[in-house]
Amino acid sequence: MGQELTIKNVNKSFEVNGEKINVLNDINLDIKEGEFVVLVGHSGCGKSTLLKIIAGLEKNDTGLVAAGRQEITEPAADRGMIFQEHRLFPWMSIERNVQLGLKGLAREEKKKLSDQYLELVKLSEFKKAYPRQLSGGMSQRAAIARALATQPKILLLDEPFGALDALTKIELQEELLKIRSRCGNTMIMVTHDIEEAIFLADRIVVMSARPGRIRDVIQVELGKYRDRGGSDFAHYKKKILDYFFEEKAAEPEYNI
Template sequence: MSEKLVIKDLAKSFSVNGGKLEVLKGINLTIADGEFVAIVGHSGCGKSTLLKIIAGLETQDTGICDMDGQAITQPGFDRGMIFQEHRLLPWLTIEKNVALSLNSHSKADCAARVDKYLSMVKLNDFKTAYPSQLSGGMSQRAAIARAMAPSPDVLLLDEPFGALDAMTKIELQDEVKELRKKEKSTMVMVTHDIEEAVYLADRVIVMAANPGRIRDIVTISLGEERDRGSADFTVYRKKIYDYFFESKVQEPEYVI
């Protein structure tokens, strides 16, 4: 596979109370075209900040963050982003919310894309509804359709199912798997849900905090069809859980 995202020696800090707080330090990561990578870690380890740098919503202090060999300096339609909250505009219908990401497309192409992606997330019958008329899961489906409609090369997911009930979360995880299979997009997800990471990702990036850095990278060799109750699935889940119950956080041993 060719390289889609390349991050080298990336560091990021914020000014807090007149001082400097290191959020990310020495991040080195290469993500292949079409790969699904999940990033897990304690709150405050910088995983969402890293996702925002890839999205072009934040800039690093030092190091590089390239996509297809070009430095990422601003947001672009080549990267779609889904947040924990759906962020739909309440005064627009669902079809018009999805069409917001397609302002550079012709009217006919826009309509075709809206229909295509609302159909993929099973919302074609609700395209004239307003966000207030949908459940939380349906609203997040609409947010996924909006992010996918421009056919981004990279889809970034920041805790997209964190606010949903358990059954709705599982349904949407399966829909994301199907979208990935159909669209062949590269996907990078930030999540606190280790089971979700093992279920969806090709690799899981385990981060440590203070400052945020990569502790380990776990390759999930389970194939496309994954059984959450299998022994192999449990082994991967436990391996990642164990990082969060160790009393001492070690420095990363290698660079990818």
């Protein structure tokens, strides 16, 4: 596996009302081609910011972020992003939404690609429908098809299933793994759901509360078919939760 992404000594701060807040603190992470990396951490620790830096939507203050040998300075078609909300345009059919990023291609070529990816996410029947006619899970599937249609090497997913019910979420997690094995994308995902992280990830990056630092990178050695109820699964869950409880215990108000 080749090196896909290099994140080296990355710092990021924002200025809010004249005050500087440190959001990311010395982030170092190398991601291999085809790897599935999941980021977990407290709300506000900078997970979305890190994903946006990788997407080229935010700029790091210091350090290097590179895809292959190319430093990332702006968004590019080889990095697709999926957000918590589907962000489909309500006035366009699902098919047109999926074709949105396919610039400079002939109409037939666009159609071929949107058909291909709508089939992959099991939405072929709904290509002429409008977003309002789809359920939450279906809309998120359409957003996945749209991101995949440009055939990005890296797929960035920011809590893509956060708003879905538990069963739809499980279904989409399984579909995402199938898509990954068919398309071979490198996946970098943010989630609040620890079970989701363990089910999907090759490696889980545990971040500390703001300013976000990497506390641990956990290699998930559970093989391809993962039993959510298994004892090995529970072992990883405890390990990750312990990091959060440890941080909580250090807060003064927690020990009153």
